[in-house]
Amino acid sequence: MSMYRQLWFAIILSTLIALVGGLFASTMSSRAYLNEQLRMKNADNATVLALSLSQKNIEPVELELIIASLFDNGHYASIKVLDPTGKTLIERIAPAEQTDVPAWFKQLFPIQSTPGQAQISSGWKQIGTISLVSQSAGAYQTLWKSIQEMFAALALSGLIACYLGALVLRRIKQPLKAVIDQAKGMTERRFITTPESSVPELKQLSVAMNSTVLLLKSMFAEEAERLESLRLQANSDSTTGLANRSHFISQLQACVEEENAPAGSLLIIRLAGLATVNKTLGRNKTDALLKQVGQLLSIHQKHLHDGLAARLNGTDFALLFRREEAVPIARKLLAEIHKIFADVANDFVVFIGSGNYEYGISPSSLLAQVDAAVAGAEAAGLSDVHQSAPLNIEHAPRSAEEWSKLILRAIEQNWVKLAYFPVTKANGELIHKESALRLMFGGEWFPAARFLPIAERLGLTEKLDLIAIKLALEDLNKTNDNKDIAVNLSAKSIQSAEFRAQLKSIIQSKPAAAKHLWLEIPENGVFANIDAFRMFHSDIAPTGCKLGLEHFGRQFDKINLLHDLKLNYVKIDGGFIRNIDSNEGNQAFIKGVCNIVHRLALLSFAESVTSAAELSAIEQLGIDGATGPEIGRLFPLSE
CATH class of the missing domain: 3.30.70.270 (Reverse transcriptase/Diguanylate cyclase domain)
Incomplete structure (x- = not known):
């Protein structure tokens, strides 16, 4: 049970105990008071009646008539007259009065009406003793009503006490929750500071936590600064x-x-x-x-x-x-x-x-x-x-208008597919398949680099990104081999709220496949639009997809933002990997980068590995996996 619930339980329990205790004490006090009032009433009535009868020489028949008349008024439960020898001369007993007081209440809190007694005399001669008991129904009715009123008053007091307790708990809960979130953030490698609490004990805790966070951020910043200096020195x-x-x-x-x-x-x-x-x-x-x-x-x-x-x-x-x-x-x-x-x-x-x-x-x-x-x-x-003179490229660029027609037609005819490239561990174990979109123009499949620039000018990147996601999810649904697929998204696409909503809807439609989907955005696009990426993360992270950065390291001076992005992995830019086997400066830089991202609980992959020497070098630097031409040659994907 959480501390907050325990506190609530303690408040409610203490309020109930106070309510029951107060109610019981009040009931017992009222019952004792009514008992005493009935005793005094019985005694007074008996004395007054005896004095009245003693002032005249009364005959037995007349005495019986007076007692009957008095009894018929309905105020007494019983009236009894005894002669000096103790023999009953007259006795009247009334049936129990009917009231709306529950029987269990009468049994739980019985009211004892003590009989009032007085002697009847004629001069110096004792005629007898009168004993009378007043009806207790009214006393029960009074006690029952007072208990109800007392219960209502105590219940209202209990509700007020609970409300005040809730205010106190809220005052404690908010700073406590902030400290808990701060501690949780530290376990997730996110370093956040919180306002100091006005509660003295929690203030000490928040000050200590903030100091720890600042120390960790300082250590992180120093390490990042050292690596940035190393990167600059090497490159x-x-x-x-x-x-x-x-x-x-x-x-x-x-x-x-x-x-x-x-x-x-x-x-x-x-x-x-x-x-x-x-x-x-x-x-x-x-x-x-x-x-x-x-x-x-x-x-x-x-x-x-x-x-x-x-x-x-x-x-x-x-x-x-x-x-x-x-x-x-x-x-x-x-x-x-x-x-x-x-x-x-x-x-x-x-x-x-x-x-x-x-x-x-x-x-x-x-x-x-x-x-x-x-x-x-x-x-x-x-x-x-x-x-320079035109370069001899196999597919010469067409005009923007012609490209536009080709792209739109390919989308309309569903002439689209994904090509896959392996991302593996050093031993060849497949981590995921990296996808690249292809469009068919004139019976020939074109790589994304041919049409993406024109597509971006035409505002079609969002549509192409959604197509790539749909194709990846369909492929994941078709196979049961649990081979994850990574899809590259444009940094411009994730800035659109409409795109994020459509993407979330598509991914949520295939929840099982979504767990095997990796989404990656270029580093420069994320850092240039950090707020848009945070909104993207907020929308997509609950779907179970993994999120990462590609071409990482070009803007290493902004690595301090990483701990706040809640990423799963980074792909280190191929420019740092190229010829790394002979570049000691980049080796030291990449090793430091891996140490930092691993402290942030992220995976690190190398891009564009082109030779066995590069692959051998990065194995020693702590990189979790790699992709590139050499990986495709060593560990080709099976169809």
């Missing part, structure tokens, strides 16, 4: 703070291999006049100018979707992003870089090459094409922006 250029070449190449490889991601653009910026500036100003001043260039690219990186800025070597910088026109951004960068070097060299030369990419492109081919565009600008000898 950043020391002069500009931008990503270094190895990290940029890893991220580029992950981008072009990410099936569900939209197409993007790559800019390579060459500061051709940097060598001359270095000779003129010296290394320190040149480094200060390079920091300004790094700050400029960092600003652009933050405002671009999936932006990543890097320093490739001494003079070359790169900017990777999605869903934006590359040339306008490149020209804006050209003008801004000229401003930085305007006071140093009016003729400072900058060459920028731009190129577009999409799923399936070889990273080396993309770099070669964009580098050729830089070389084309460099050949002209003037600061300029050059676009």
